[in-house]
Amino acid sequence: MKNLTLYIVFLLSVNLVLSQQKQYPFQDPKLDTEKRIDNLLSLMTLDEKVQALSTNPSIKRLGVTGTGHVEGLHGLALGGPGEWGGKNKPPVTTTTFPQAYGLGETWDVELLQKVAQVEGYETRYAFQKYHRGGLVVRAPNADIARDPRWGRTEESYGEDAFFNGKMTVAFVKGLQGNHPKYWQTASLMKHFLANSNEDGRTYTSSDFDERLWREYYALPFYMGVVEGGSRAYMAAYNKVNGIPAMVHPMLKNITQKEWGQNGIICTDGGAFKLLLSDHKYYDNQYLGAAAAVKAGINQFLDEYIEGVYGALSHGYLKEKDIDAVIRGNYRIMIKLGMLDVSEDNPYSKIGTGKDTIDPWKTEAHKKIALEATQKSIVLLKNDSGLLPLQKEKLKTIAVIGPRADEVLLDWYSGTPPYIISPLQGIKNKLGNNVEVRYAKNNIDGKAAEIAKKADVVIVIVGNHPVCNAGWANCPVPSEGKEAVDRQSLTLEQEDLIKVVYQANPKTVVALISSFPYAINWTQEHVPAIVHMTQNSQETGTALADVLFGDYNPAGRLTQTWVKDITDLPALLDYNIRNGRTYMYFKGKPLYAFGHGLSYTTFKYNLVETNSETIAKNGELKVTVSITNTGNKDGDEVVQLYVKQLNSKVERAQKELKAF
Numbered sequence: 001m002k003n004l005t006l007y008i009v010f011l012l013s014v015n016l017v018l019s020q021q022k023q024y025p026f027q028d029p030k031l032d033t034e035k036r037i038d039n040l041l042s043l044m045t046l047d048e049k050v051q052a053l054s055t056n057p058s059i060k061r062l063g064v065t066g067t068g069h070v071e072g073l074h075g076l077a078l079g080g081p082g083e084w085g086g087k088n089k090p091p092v093t094t095t096t097f098p099q100a101y102g103l104g105e106t107w108d109v110e111l112l113q114k115v116a117q118v119e120g121y122e123t124r125y126a127f128q129k130y131h132r133g134g135l136v137v138r139a140p141n142a143d144i145a146r147d148p149r150w151g152r153t154e155e156s157y158g159e160d161a162f163f164n165g166k167m168t169v170a171f172v173k174g175l176q177g178n179h180p181k182y183w184q185t186a187s188l189m190k191h192f193l194a195n196s197n198e199d200g201r202t203y204t205s206s207d208f209d210e211r212l213w214r215e216y217y218a219l220p221f222y223m224g225v226v227e228g229g230s231r232a233y234m235a236a237y238n239k240v241n242g243i244p245a246m247v248h249p250m251l252k253n254i255t256q257k258e259w260g261q262n263g264i265i266c267t268d269g270g271a272f273k274l275l276l277s278d279h280k281y282y283d284n285q286y287l288g289a290a291a292a293v294k295a296g297i298n299q300f301l302d303e304y305i306e307g308v309y310g311a312l313s314h315g316y317l318k319e320k321d322i323d324a325v326i327r328g329n330y331r332i333m334i335k336l337g338m339l340d341v342s343e344d345n346p347y348s349k350i351g352t353g354k355d356t357i358d359p360w361k362t363e364a365h366k367k368i369a370l371e372a373t374q375k376s377i378v379l380l381k382n383d384s385g386l387l388p389l390q391k392e393k394l395k396t397i398a399v400i401g402p403r404a405d406e407v408l409l410d411w412y413s414g415t416p417p418y419i420i421s422p423l424q425g426i427k428n429k430l431g432n433n434v435e436v437r438y439a440k441n442n443i444d445g446k447a448a449e450i451a452k453k454a455d456v457v458i459v460i461v462g463n464h465p466v467c468n469a470g471w472a473n474c475p476v477p478s479e480g481k482e483a484v485d486r487q488s489l490t491l492e493q494e495d496l497i498k499v500v501y502q503a504n505p506k507t508v509v510a511l512i513s514s515f516p517y518a519i520n521w522t523q524e525h526v527p528a529i530v531h532m533t534q535n536s537q538e539t540g541t542a543l544a545d546v547l548f549g550d551y552n553p554a555g556r557l558t559q560t561w562v563k564d565i566t567d568l569p570a571l572l573d574y575n576i577r578n579g580r581t582y583m584y585f586k587g588k589p590l591y592a593f594g595h596g597l598s599y600t601t602f603k604y605n606l607v608e609t610n611s612e613t614i615a616k617n618g619e620l621k622v623t624v625s626i627t628n629t630g631n632k633d634g635d636e637v638v639q640l641y642v643k644q645l646n647s648k649v650e651r652a653q654k655e656l657k658a659f
Helices: 002-021 033-043 046-051 100-104 109-129 161-176 210-217 219-226 250-256 271-277 285-295 305-313 319-335 363-376 422-430 443-452 494-503 520-525 539-547
Strands: 069-071 136-138 189-192 232-235 264-266 378-382 396-400 435-439 456-461 507-512 528-532 602-609 622-628 640-642 655-658
Touching: 033 319, 046 305, 046 319, 100 161, 100 363, 109 136, 109 161, 109 363, 161 210, 161 219, 161 655, 189 219, 210 219, 219 232, 264 319, 271 285, 285 305, 285 319, 363 539, 396 422, 396 443, 396 494, 422 435, 422 456, 422 539, 435 443, 443 494, 456 494, 494 507, 494 520, 507 539, 528 539
Parallel strands: 069 136, 189 232, 232 264, 396 435, 396 456, 456 507, 507 528
Antiparallel strands: 378 528, 602 622, 640 655
């Protein structure tokens, strides 16, 4: 009798839960999305609708549990220098890849999609198993690195709009997954639009004509929406042609009406108050709040409540205006499966089963981190075949430099489960057969001393991604980050390279940096140079693999490296036709866009097209035959550029159209 009573109570409990779960039409996954949202809005109070303009569109009274945002430019961030996991919470370790700038230097869209898929899976896992983070991922950064002085160059894939668009599409697809109905996570692109200066970003205007708007600055975002399927983005701090981006007509008139963007459009952090304090664009916050909502903003990343209620009370804003924009938030929630308990959603099961090992601890995720780091390394110079080093011929090696014995994290990094520094990676590679000597700098002449006695020297230099200083402060002129643009392209550590090279000309330089440097002396004198970015947990292993020939580098630059800061137009000149990027730069660069060497050689035997002309809106097929003419296996990055021969308007010297 006791068992029967328990069974009846259990059935009643299950039925109660099920009735609560499917109490309203908006909870029915079989119902049309817009009808679900119609029903939800009809049940919400005005206060709940105003609250839904935050990054948390939950409605407790109706049993709606929404999801907020996480950072994820190069791996899920639930820790790191920015303490993204919470100020008073222990970080959750996650797989940590090279900075976005380094991921760009792989030129590998399939790899980038795998990287983003790993990040998306770990985001779901952390959210559903540990109840940490959210499912709207602020990535990728589709901004274009049009100038190497930009402090956030590290977040961008490069200076070419088409290239950035292809990489953006790959990252979006990886984050969101390939299920026909549900998303693994939602990709929220940053920062719309033309946001590539830090100094003055809260009040300056990025000015350019519509052709550059369509063909350059907006193109990666357009591709992210139309080709990638992203339905979320962040409006930028700056003005665009005199109008603050977060209230610009382009949000609604172009991204929504032309592109079909119908999800989240959020402000940047603190941007709402900047409409008054920095842009001085409205007389009061009520007018600003009304303008933002009417422009299409449906999530505010700072305090907006008073402004919105004031706009409502003054008649600047109506409830139907709020209804119109928050629909986008719930479209995203439905795609993520947050409004139903459908068994059809495969992502809802991630982290909810009997997982015995967290994904960031698996060999599979470590392997992808290593592959991405290996592919991100660019061989800039290799005179006389100094690289790869032959470890069996070495007895003593000197490893020198401030970046040799560390892996530095940037502001948007998470906390990696482990790190392997360059010094450790080299030691692991050489074992006990080669003596490895180390000096951080040349204090007391140590660097020169160990260099002189070594068979070969590896100097490891580069910037500090958070400038080893407080917010908006970079004491070293060549360093930059969010809120700080670079004042110099000169590598201050080049003097250390000179001292080491004087002691031993058999010197290799590994530049680990978030952006280009004008390393003219190093290029002229040092026989071998490689470039990679910070942040990867596998930095040391990948670098050692390349230096000692276990991996043949195939990374390529995604930005023009100029010889001097005077080669650049004014930072706030957004008209790239005035000599900016490989498309319009008239000088001789230190390293060209697309540059990168290999340990083998390639011969282009044949380039054929299937037609001598291209019809309007038509396609041209280009066939390329390539032979590896060297004695090592290797990858070649095939790059196809076009040029307009008879344009009535000024066009680029060449434009990347396939790779």
